[in-house]
Amino acid sequence: MDRPLSVLVALVLVSFCEGWKAPEFCHGKQCPEYQLVKKTQDFEERLYVATNWITITAKTFNKEGVIGANLKLKEYCKKHNQGSQDDRIRVDTWPALLTSKEGDNLDLTLSWFIPPGTMPNITDESIRLEQRPAATVYVRVFGGTPDLKVGEDNAEKLRKALNEAGNTFDPHTYSGAAYESFFSFHHHNEIWIYAA
Template identity: 30%
Template sequence: MKMKFLVVLAALITLSLAASIRDEPSFCHGLDCPKYTVTRKIDDYEERQYEPSKWVGTTITSDSYSQATEEGFKKLFDYIEGANKDGIKIPMASPVAVKIVPLPQGQSNYTVLFFVPFAYQSNTSIPTDPTLSIASLPALTAYVGQFGGYMSDKVEQEETTKLKNAMTKYGVQFVQQYSFAAGYDPPFRVIGRHNEVWLIGA
């Protein structure tokens, strides 16, 4: 009887830990993050099913990922600091995601996005900056490559290409017109940084 109890207890602990990992990954560092379930994992990528979510974003046309991200971040940080119709401070969430849509002549449209914390998802304050808007993403399938260090133009391009090559190798269909990059850490965090690139299932 005691052995059976221990087996059941171990199973419950395992399920609890799994739910915890699914709902709040360690790389979110206690901040609100989009909810997802891992449905498949292969060496080169992770397949995730994301729940619907709301973000605040701004689009910047540039030939530099780093420049566009820095410019967009400043605008979005002002928004959560009170540059919104309600004049409220909104907690930082994670990640800062960037939708990348390549354009001719080497430029791209970079849509820099802040995830809206759960307490504000159903009643998101409108930005006062007209270049910012609220974006609602539907439930979606994402193929995710994960890596450490600092994101840069070169790293983003290399990691996205690496993920696309993996998708092609495994015969996975994905949206070709754009990709996402996501960062989960502030600049001052040097060790244990976590970054991702996403391709969306077609």
């Protein structure tokens, strides 16, 4: 077995043996499970388990688009959760994940984490379930009120740090992870860039 695969297997086994203890910035709510692989002055390297998300595409790439997408998810979940108890969408989770993808068009999506063991049936065509495989994610942590421009600036700082460290990554996609309400006095924000 080559070294990278054996390290991956060891990390997965350690996470199952020790159990997952969510970090403080999850505020006692469920959030995606990960193992910290490495921490530098500029970023963390984390190995995330496979995760599920409820996702909507923002209509515009601006603050109004994000607010509209967030309201649509809230309204949908509230309406959906009035039905069967077996098919509820858990909304007491973190983070809210805003993902920017560059391509022919700029794409901006908002996702909420769905805890393991739950998989709601989505009936709105504008909302979808996303299954993300286990992955290595590079993370930059920063404070302050979440903002698209601040997120872009921190994504650029993370890309620069990753290039300087010789890491390979997807240069066209990044996610901003928020772990508090927009109106909170303190914010733990992250930029996620997936390893290539």
